Amino acid sequence: MKKIEELRVVRTDAPPDVPARLVEDFTPRLVDVGAHHLCPGCGEPIAIRSLMEAIDELDLVRRTITVFGIGCYTAFSNNLDVEVLQALHGRAPSVATGAKRARPDSIVVTLQGDGDMVSEGLQEVLHAAARGENITCVMLNNGVFGETGGHMTATTVLGQRTKTSLEGRDPVAHGRPILLADLVARLDGAAYVARCAVNSAGNVARTKRVLLRALETQALGAGFSLVEILTMCPTGWFVETQEAPDYLADNLATVHIGGVLKDIRANHGQKADDIESR
């Protein structure tokens, strides 16, 4: 094993001085400011980047109203080049419903955490899905209330240690997690429901595909879409940043199982898109 000083490294402080094509800029077009105070290794900016890229790729940004919930990700409500309507904790789906019903030509996307959508706001997302509101709800699921410091939510998995389940979530004391995407997929009003993760580059690519499909569902007026994105929270999980992707794969993704749970636009017999656990 070589010492780091013995490695021959390539210059990375300036663009290449030989002909080269820029294939990815620091931030996507719709992220004005990439700097944020979220923890090292947080999965939420990764998911938000994917969402902003998806909106841009489908050329929807001049019709899009995003409705933000309250959580760590709220930090991004202020620095995206897309219209933002700030809602209260758990209340984005009803606000999104009002916006979409008042302006049916707009694309309305909520961005909420698991604490926001499944704890505080379970009623709101279920009713919006049941009504078949033509909106897209995006849930960043890390199994904790991150912004308040890492407490148990309705999606926290059994055995997961949080500040309000220090010995690990116990079924007797704390009940069992709600698998929100699975719950929503059972509602007749839901048109597209998928769950993915951002703990690997491959999964990030799958997340993007799923987001594109959800946005298309809305753009076509096909009904309610939900994308649940498992994100890393090393702080809330009490793990090192490098261990968080494996923690996600081993603990969250084995309970909140990835895949396309419902797609009314899919042809019969077409295989649902599978998500690897890592």
Place this chain on the structure above:
Amino acid sequence: MGRPVHVRGVAPVTSQRAPGAVSESGTILTRGTVVIDVDACKGCDLCIEACPPGVLVMTTHEVNDRGYRFPLLMAGCTGCRACSQICPDFVFQVYKYETPIQMPAGR
């Protein structure tokens, strides 16, 4: 992008990923490169594992202006954008060379 700050001490580096084949002359075909915003990095290490050819390595004792270790790039980058897609802090700008370059291997 700031100057890395050198801190006392030396430690060996390990990598779990293998870059592309190193030629007999000790070079490796490199298809792309990155620009790294060193001071944006928060040292989370996600890019290291995410890089398919394994050509990113974290500094061990050098830190940026905020006190975080940051990634260095070796030869063999393919411009695949895995690093930029997995990075939570928008550290990477990714380029693909018009013509791939044989570069001296990093290791």
Place this chain on the structure above:
Amino acid sequence: MSTPASTASTRRLLQGSEAIAEAMIAAGCRFFAGYPMTPFTEVLEHMARRLPEVGGVCMNAESELEAVGMAWGAAATGTPAATGSTGQGLSLMQESLAEITLARLPLVVLNMARAQGDYWQATRGGGHGDYRHIVLAPVDVAEAVELVQLAFHLAATWRNPVLVFGDYYLAHTARSVDVSTLDFGPAPSTEWALTGESGGTGQAKLVSFLGSAKQRDDVGYDLAVHYTACADHTAAMLRDVVPVMDTGMTEDAEVVVVAFGTPGAYIRAAVRSLRDEGLRVGWARPVTLVPFPSTDLANAVRGAKAVAVYENNTGQMVDDVRLAVLGAVPVEFIGGVSLDSSGFGIAPDLDVAVLRRRILDVVERHA
């Protein structure tokens, strides 16, 4: 306020709930969300029937929380929007109402109240933090038709929620009214509203209770800046919205009786009946509960020996009357909780004979 002149052909016999719904539509309301609850339910029913006819949307939400949320979302797009309930339902909406105010959104909120115990909820706000809503209290169906339209105008002008304080009597009394559109002049700009169109332009808009502008060079909100700006705006609104009060026979009155809403009509009748017997009594009826017509009230009671306050609660507006009068004249509370077994606000006390006796009692002790 008198009913505007109208021809027979524009007047219709309407139940109060329907008249309020028609007034909302006349004012341009094109989004309404609500949850059934007595005595608000019929307003929701009428809006459900009528809004689609004029190209609007009415949502029967699954809870009051979702109703106010939907109205919030619609309002944010610049669509004139309203919601409502009775007091209990408004209790559920309070967090949202507080934050909608901080988000600087126009919204009309109806409280079809049960009795008058919601005065504090309406005027102080039942939510958290420092915010104010303009509050309008109609005395009857005809005034409600005007005040509902005024509410939409004030909400749009000040980008602030406006609450209309109604009740069971208002909802269920039929009256011949003219619901033609009142003209308040050119509509205020809705440039701040979200339509999606500013996305990707580098100037994407933000509607948020945390701040009013995107910060492109720095990270994060400055709540101190935002809350201070909201406080300044509230102060300007309270200063510049003209308070409204209706009065009668106060110039030489020895006792002035103050009441709001439906009881105002009964107090007026009781006062007239006592005047017919030679007693020097007068009445004052605040129409804007916020901003409270303190100056007008202080002027109206100057020279009187006592002020009597009637309200169907344990004494809420009486505090604002005392503050307006500031000790110049003794203030006595002659109200109280008066309900039938339903609790919906049907008050045995709303009887001219009952109210006369209470006013006479004050006259005898002070005049």
